Structures are given as C-alpha cells and as structure tokens.
Amino acid sequence: MPLRVVVFGQVPASVPELLAHLTPTLDASVLGYHTDSTSARAALSPVPDIALVSAELADMSGFAFVQSLAASERPTAIVFASAREEDAVHAFELQATDFVPVPVVAVRLRDAMARARQQVLQVALLRTADELQRLIGEANASGSRELGTLFTRAAGSGQASGQASGQASGQLSGHGHAGVLDQEDGGDARRRKRATGQSTGTLIASTPWRAARTTEPSVGRFARDEAEEPVLDLAQDDGGRASSGSGEARPLRVLVREGRRIRFVPLSDVDWFEADGNYILVHAAGEKYRTRGTITAIESALDPRQFVRIHRRIVVNMDRVREMSPLPGGDGLLMLGDGSTLRLSRTYRSRVR
Numbered sequence: 001m002p003l004r005v006v007v008f009g010q011v012p013a014s015v016p017e018l019l020a021h022l023t024p025t026l027d028a029s030v031l032g033y034h035t036d037s038t039s040a041r042a043a044l045s046p047v048p049d050i051a052l053v054s055a056e057l058a059d060m061s062g063f064a065f066v067q068s069l070a071a072s073e074r075p076t077a078i079v080f081a082s083a084r085e086e087d088a089v090h091a092f093e094l095q096a097t098d099f100v101p102v103p104v105v106a107v108r109l110r111d112a113m114a115r116a117r118q119q120v121l122q123v124a125l126l127r128t129a130d131e132l133q134r135l136i137g138e139a140n141a142s143g144s145r146e147l148g149t150l151f152t153r154a155a156g157s158g159q160a161s162g163q164a165s166g167q168a169s170g171q172l173s174g175h176g177h178a179g180v181l182d183q184e185d186g187g188d189a190r191r192r193k194r195a196t197g198q199s200t201g202t203l204i205a206s207t208p209w210r211a212a213r214t215t216e217p218s219v220g221r222f223a224r225d226e227a228e229e230p231v232l233d234l235a236q237d238d239g240g241r242a243s244s245g246s247g248e249a250r251p252l253r254v255l256v257r258e259g260r261r262i263r264f265v266p267l268s269d270v271d272w273f274e275a276d277g278n279y280i281l282v283h284a285a286g287e288k289y290r291t292r293g294t295i296t297a298i299e300s301a302l303d304p305r306q307f308v309r310i311h312r313r314i315v316v317n318m319d320r321v322r323e324m325s326p327l328p329g330g331d332g333l334l335m336l337g338d339g340s341t342l343r344l345s346r347t348y349r350s351r352v353r
Contacts, residue, residue, distance in 0.1 A: 003026065003027060003049040003120055005051075006043050006052070006075070007034070008034050008051055008053045008057060010035055010057065011081060011104075012102055014103075014104055016033065018106050019109075021106075022109065022110055026117050028050065028113070031043065031048060035058045036057055036058040037057050037059050040057065040065060044075075047073060047076075049076050049077065050078075050116045050117065051077070051079070052081060052113075053078060053079070054080075055081065063087070063090050063091070076120045077120050079096065079112045080099050082099070098116065100112050231254070232297075232301050234280050234292065234293025234297050235291075235297075252266065253265060254270065257291050258290075265284050266284075270283065270284045270317050271285075272317060272340075273307075273314065273315040274313055275313040276313075295312070295314075295315060298315050306319065308348075308351050309351065310345065310351070310352060314343075316334065320336040321337075331346050
C-alpha cells in the first residue's frame with residue numbers, strides 16, 4: 001500500500017508536477033490538494049501519512065493550522081514550505097520533519113519527502129517492535145511456544161487505518177529502508193525494554209501487528225511524547241535535536257542501520273564514536289557498528305559532560321576513561337576500562353576533566 005500524501009495550502013505551481021515525478025520512486029500517492037482549512041481538516045480522516053504544508057492557506061497560516069490539530073489528527077510526517085527563511089524556525093518549533101524553501105528546488109523537495117517517508121516507516125517499525133514484545137510476553141504468560149496464532153490474531157484485531165504500519169512491514173523487511181524514528185521522550189525503563197527487545201538487539205519488521213493507529217503525536221526528527229524516549233539518529237546533521245522543543249531531553253539510545261536491519265544501541269554501552277569518512281564507527285560493549293553520520297551530529301545531540309570530543313574524529317564516553325597520560329607536543333593518551341587507548345589531541349585537551 002503506497003504511503004498517503006496530502007498537500008495543504010497555496011503551494012507553487014511547480015509542486016504538483018514535482019510530486020508526480022517523486023511519488024512513484026517513494027512508493028507514495030498524493031491524495032489531494034487542499035487550499036483552505038475546512039477542506040484540509042476534512043482530508044485528515046483517515047489521517048494521511050505525510051502532509052506537505054504551505055506557510056499560507058486561503059483562510060489562515062499553515063503553521064496555525066498544524067498547531068490547531070489534535071495529536072490524533074497529525075500526519076506522521078509534516079513538511080513545511082515557505083518563501084521566508086525565518087519560517088524554518090517556526091516549522092521546527094512545531095516539530096516538523098523538514099522545511100523546504102520556496103521557490104521549490106526538485107532535489108530539496110525530493111530529500112524532504114524521502115526523509116518524511118523514512119520517518120513514517122520507522123514510526124511503524126518501532127510500533128512493530130513494541131507489539132512483538134507484547135506478543136512474546138503474552139505467549140510466555142500462556143506457556144505457549146507457538147507465536148503464529150498470536151501473530152494472526154493480533155494482525156486481525158486492528159483496522160485498516162494503520163496503513164503506515166503495514167507499509168513498514170513490507171518495505172523494511174523487503175528493501176531495507178530506514179531513516180528517522182518515532183523517537184519519543186520519556187525514560188521509563190520498561191517502555192525502553194519493550195521498544196528495543198534487548199539492549200543491543202536487532203529489530204526486523206517482518207511480522208504482522210495491529211494496524212490500529214495510535215493517538216501519539218508524530219513529531220519531526222525527534223518525535224516524542226511523555227511516554228517515550230528520544231533516540232539519537234546520526235543520519236541527521238544535528239542528531240535530531242532541531243525538533244526536540246526545549247532541547248532538555250537527551251537520547252538514551254543510538255540508531256544504527258546495518259543494511260536491512262536497524263539496531264538500537266543503548267548509549268550506556270557506547271565506549272566511543274569514531275568518524276570514518278561519511279560514516280561513524282560506534283564502539284560499544286566489545287562490538288563495532290558502522291553507520292552513516294557525523295561527529296557534528298553526535299556533539300549536538302549528546303550531553304557534552306559525558307560524551308566529550310577528544311579528537312577531530314573521536315568522541316569518547318568519559319565514563320569509560322580510566323587514565324590519561326601526557327604525550328610530547330601537548331597531546332595525551334586516554335586508556336579505557338577495557339584496555340583500549342585513544343589519542344587526545346591538544347586542541348581538545350581542555351575539555352577532558
């Protein structure tokens with residue numbers, strides 16, 4: 001089932017043609033264009049997966065319209081478009097997935113819609129993991145070793161309104177698409193355990209789940225509510241901090257993409273991050289994971305008191321550092337608890353305490 005896209009507001013004349021070329025490659029379908037708030041609100045039943053929203057509707061601003069929506073009415077991913085650069089701040093205050101400047105450039109719109117698609121799929125992925133964990137718990141409670149019956153019953157218990165979840169099951173298991181999660185704020189250890197399955201377990205969206213849509217708000221690159229935790233996504237330049245509102249909440253896990261699989265690695269297990277070209281090597285609990293990302297994203301998203309940059313290519317978890325030895329020229333050598341050694345550049349030496 002293609003992802004459902006709607007367009008709200010007075011968008012440039014080039015947008016319909018651009019979307020017509022983009023949607024087949026994104027496995028998406030544009031359901032309609034709605035220029036005023038009345039028709040736009042009517043288009044929210046059922047709630048679409050992605051909304052492209054202009055800064056201006058015929059009778060109100062696009063920002064005011066989105067702000068007026070209840071959590072259950074918000075599309076999973078929202079992309080704003082405006083000719084005013086300052087509107088980007090307003091967009092991310094509303095926890096948008098992305099912002100496209102007007103005049104709209106094809107490449108920029110493509111990237112924004114791809115990011116929105118990734119968010120929809122990964123929101124569904126996280127819900128799949130949560131449902132899978134629930135089913136496993138139910139099977140354990142009943143003493144049954146066969147989960148097939150439970151999966152079938154769970155898949156049939158929901159309504160067809162959860163099309164984004166169904167899309168994730170097909171797309172992620174078949175094509176390995178990955179992107180921005182439904183990274184929600186919280187800290188409840190039991191919720192985290194259900195979402196991850198185990199501390200560094202692999203989640204594969206290949207099982208059925210309930211298709212009922214939840215009423216949680218879907219919020220940009222750090223989608224959050226009070227029941228969930230934020231997750232560090234190194235694919236974003238800021239690690240997802242742009243849409244985190246107050247910015248007070250820090251992620252507790254890092255998302256690592258490995259082909260068709262996605263791992264959620266607890267930051268408490270991470271020893272250090274190391275830049276490797278356009279990739280980041282995540283060294284954690286004796287394992288090494290390679291994922292796209294930048295050191296800049298890590299610095300912007302993590303607590304600088306715990307994760308400290310010690311080199312232009314390295315950010316270390318200070319909880320792992322056991323010794324620091326000086327080297328000639330002002331550099332230093334850090335020894336970690338597992339015996340690993342990292343070079344401390346004199347440029348960043350003042351940060352290590």
